[in-house]
Amino acid sequence: MSTVIVIAIYLGLLLALALFSKTLFRGTSKDYFVASHSIGPFMLLMSVFGTTMTAFALVGSTGKAFERGIGTYGLMASSSGLIHAACFLLIGIKIWAIGKRYGYVTQIQYFRARFETKAFGYLLFPILVLLVIPYLLIGIIGAGKTIAGVTGAKITPKGTIPGVFPEWTDNGAIPPWFTGLVISAVVLTYIFAGGSRAAAWANTFQTLVFMVMGILAFYLISDRLGGLGAAIEQAKESHKVRTLSSGGEVGTSQLTFLSYMFIPLSVGMFPHLFQHWLTAKSAKSFKLTVVAHPICIAIVWVPCVLIGVWATGIFPSGIPSGAILAKTVGVLVKDPIIVGLVTAGILAAIMSSLDSQFLCLGTMFTNDIVLHNSKxxxxxxxxLSMARGFIIAIVIVTYIAALLLYERSVFDLAIWCFSGFAALTPLILAALYWKRATKVGAYSCVIAVFISWITFFTMSGFGGEYFVFGGIVPAAIMWFIGAGAMIIGSLMSRPPSEKTLAKFF
Amino acid sequence: MNKKGIIFIVFLILLVLHQDFWNWDNANLVFGFMPVGLFYHACYSLIAALFWGIVMKVAWPTELEEWAEADDSREGG
Structure with missing residues (x-):
């Protein structure tokens, strides 16, 4: 029960802080969508980092290291440190400047103006929405599974410890429909009230929570294993190197390691990150985000990867990777308050992405569909009312979809969402830096990426990790297809008008 | 060679360094608890932060701030 109380206190604090930010809300749509461009360096860093790091930062990194070994850090974290910061510097700051000058609040508003075509929005909008929705489902389903795991009955050598609510479900766990309802309601409450300003405040709190809880779990687990040296000694040798094991189950091939560098490019096209960039007070606000982002990644990922490697000496292989962090804490630390704190950290990582995604979809529906078409x-x-109405509708639809798909493995879709966004980055890079980029090039790029994404997704069996040509991630190939289509389409069509070039260059 | 060219070349060098071909199967421990491959990439994260810090020091787009600021040019929702 103590675990549930700790989680409830965390959610209460989050709600109180976010509702406090409501007192700072200026009541305008500009404040609701982009916080009136008033977010300073520290809050921008926390909200961008918190949004970028989904539940995967704590749960996925530990599970992946348990499966694949230390190569997980180089594969996903250190590459992100370099590439994410590059995207913030080369794309984020420029987008902020363009958005601030012309009052844009969505990507599609910019693309429509830059490529001189209103119809382009109707092609890109459904693709962006389709790529964001699995993220939302992963968040709500992930929260449900995490809470069910820590509140359910546990079988120990001394007997069975009953769940928290034995009269409610078979194993006493809090049911997923209730967890999903609470998480959705909390996020909806503060997003409804304060928009992106509330999201920035909530993200700052949540990011600090999940960073601290990751370190706390690291310290306590290593302590229970007899210290850092003893912890690594009992881990499997195969997980301490990146070399691919003979069966290929552990480690990473060099081709995969190289081509994985394309995945972090996805931050350049995330619509929810686009909106966070626009909240910045000034271009200088980005400086801390660019420099500190790689360091924040290291602070979260190094401990989690080590916990995953240590777990190889504790558990047999074959345990679902998503359960490793909670299981390690549960088996080694046992203290229900600590379990509650670590669970709060996992929920913080989930919710700090969920709120921005709900908000960005509401913003896109309002601005790119309704206002764009309205005479x-x-x-x-x-x-404001329209945006809030859309956000309520999106939360309800997502909640129902999460309940219907709860038993399906939507986690396997995550890598495909990243891949889709990463493959679309030639579009934003060309729009920002290539004067010769045209609407024909833009259409070609998006259509080529969409067709190649559907092709690879089908070849993969609709989700999960999939490699081509002996280890290359499809995102790398899709990126080159998108870039090629953008270049060929642009060179074969008339350049943009002088008026458009003067406006953006 | 101009500043942007040098930055681009250093960035490419960092991309190559990320591949870390020389530590691939090294299971030695640094400080007695951290596998070499993980230690290398943890340091790499710090080097990435340092690199971007230097880039912003020498090539910060100051003109962008002024450009971002006329009111009648606004057209978004």
């Missing part, structure tokens, strides 16, 4: 002039109050 009527809406008041600011009407725009």
């Amino acid at each position: 009527k002039e809406y008041t600011d109050k009407q725009i």
Whole structure:
């Protein structure tokens, strides 16, 4: 029961902080969508980092290291440190400047103006929404499974410890429908009230929580294993190197390691990150984000990867990777309050992405579909009501979909979402840096990426890790297909008008 | 060679360094608890932060701030 109380206190604190930020809300749609461009360096770092790091940062990194060994860090974390920062510097700051100058709040508004085509939005909008929705499902389903894991009955050598609510479910666990409802309601409450300003405040708190809880878990687990040296000594040797094991189950091939560098490019096209960039007070606000982002990644990922490697000496292989962190804490630390704190950390990582994604979808529906097509002039109050209405609808649809798909392995879709966004980055890079990029090139790029994504996704059996040509991730090939289509399409069509070039270059 | 060219070449060198071909099967421990491959990449994260810090020091787009600021040019929702 103590575990549940700790989690409830965390959710209460989060709600209180986010609702406090409501007192800072200026009541305008600009404040709701982009916080009136007023977020300073520290909050920008925390909200961008918190949004980028989904539940995968704590749960996935530990599980992946348990499966694949220390190569997980180089594969996903250190490459992200370099590439994410590059995207923030080369794409984020420029997007902030363009968004601030012309009042854009979504990617599609910019692309429509840059490529001189209103119809482009109708091609890109459904693709962006389809790539974001699995993220939302992963968040809500992940929260449900995490809470069910820590509140359910546990079989120990001394007998069975009953679950928290034995009269509620068979094993006493809090049911996923209730967890999903609470998580969705908490996020909806503060997003509804304060928009992106509330999200920035909540993200700052959540990011600090999951960073501290990751370190706390690391310290306590290593302590229970007899210290850092003893902890690594009892781990499997195969997991301490990156070499691919004879069966290929552990380690990483060099081709995979190389081609994985394309995956972190996805941050350049995340619509929810785009919106966070626009909240910055000034271009200088980005400086801390660019420099500290690789360091924050190291602070979270190094302990989690080590916990995953240590776990190879504790558990037999074959345990679901998503359960490793909770299981290690549960078996070694046992203290229900600590279990509650670590669970709060996992929920913080989930919710710090969930809120931004709900908000960005509401913003896109309002601005890219309704306002774009409307001949009527809406008041600011009407725009706010519309955005809030869309966000409520998105939360309800996501919640119902998460319940329906709870037993399906939507986690396997995560890598495909990343791959899709990564493959679309030639679009934003060309729009920002290549004067010769045209609408024909933009259409070609998006269509080519979409067709190649569908092809690879089908070849993979609809989800999960999939490699081609002996270890290359499909994202790398899709990126080159997208870039090639952008270049060929642009060179075969008329350049943009002088007016457009003068506006953006 | 101009500043941007040098930055680009250093960035490419960092991409190559990320592959870390020389530690691939080294299971030695640094400080008695951290496998070499993990230690290398943890240091790499710090080097990436240092690199971007230097880039912003020498090639910060100051003109962008001014450009970002006329009111009648606004057209978003």
